Amino acid sequence: MAELQDKIFAFCEAAKGKKKLKEKDILIGVSAELSLEKDDVKKALREMINVGRLMYSYGGGASSVEIPSEEYLREKGMIP
């Protein structure tokens, strides 16, 4: 699971500043890259969002998945 989560994180990092990733983009991209079931990627992604490693953002009525900023993590009490 940890390895998969690292891959998902790397996938999001590569898109940072270039493309707003929807959850579907991550499921398709990572499952194709690692030849995994989308459901497995979904479970891993869900865990990452639950602990604040990734987060949802919102703009123009549509949502995307992003790597949280330090400010956000501080706000949520996840880093000092």
Next chain:
Amino acid sequence: MKKYDTPLIDELEKGPWPSFVTEMKKAGKNNEMANDAVGHLEKCYQTKVGYWKHGGIVGVLGYGGGVIGRYSELGDEFPGVAHCHTVRINQTSGFFYTSSALREICDIWDKYGSGLTNMHGSTGDLVLLGTKTDALETIFAEYSSRGWDLGSSGSALRTPNCCVGPGRCEWTNYDTLDLNYALTQEFQDEIHRPMFSYKFKIKMSGCACDCVASIARADMSIIGTWKGHIEINQDEVKNYAKNGMDIKAEIVDMCPTQCISYEGEEFKINNAECSRCMHCITRMTKALKPAGERGATICIGSKAPIVVGSLLSWVIVPFIKVEPPYTELKDLIRKIWEWWDDNAKPRERIGEVIEMKGMRSFLEGIGQSPIPQQIKEPRKDPFMFYTEDDMAAFKAKEAEEKKTGKYKF
């Protein structure tokens, strides 16, 4: 607390109607945020500029919806509304609350927010207007500890919404309250974790009166209907006529399918032509009532104009039984999402994708058979489904008929 001079928005307090400005001022007497919101609004009116930034990274940990970030460009001038986020709370089915539940919601909101609410937003949720980023987790913790949950926003299944249904209405054809609750529970992930291309709304009306306007405002409208005839009490029809109702003008002439006749003696309905619009039933409540099997019609695709123009929902399933555990309906919803997910570009609602790809492709995708009730307009959309197998069978039959001399062009 700073007192703002508000000549422009004061105009909105004039006249016999309730005024949101009056309510904001009332809230502003005890709340800095509401007070600054009043000053901010006046400034917007003076300069004709909105000053609001919408969206961004703001929310509750683990949730992708339910909080809509709003920031003002005038944070220095109006510090109370520098952050003014909206919090959506999942409403109860049919909007039934006890007064103590409402008091609980408002007490928490007074503690952490502006005290201003929108009961209810057009999406259905209970909308709390104006709080700061650092209060969000506390607000969520307080509400959830008392059994409330956040509603939805963004590219998610928006909080399902329904009419009062059997709670107060004799016309409902299925239990809208129970279905609304069941779908809300079933699709918690889709509500709280935005996974779609754009928003998806489900609204449930118990009959064609459509009190939640699902036909115009929901991607999926579940509208109650019945399969049988309309029962007529001829004595009550006569009473309506005796009491001054012009039955020809008010009922017969207004029937959209012209299936009613009344010549002063007997009130007749050609049920085969009736479209179950509810007009006659709602006007002559004592004389007419639906009979027979109850269920719902499922329509798809309505929306307000954003990417393309506004759309009304389109019938895809003319009649479906709506009974717990609603397995057939839940499966259909999942198939619809799957097709939409495979075909939509970002920010495309399902109605728009159907417009572009065609109803034929959609019906094939969700495994529904084409039927006459799906035709939107006469002489349009015949949904001819000729597969390669159909063509091969047709050609084989034609060749056979030619061989036996039965072939007619």
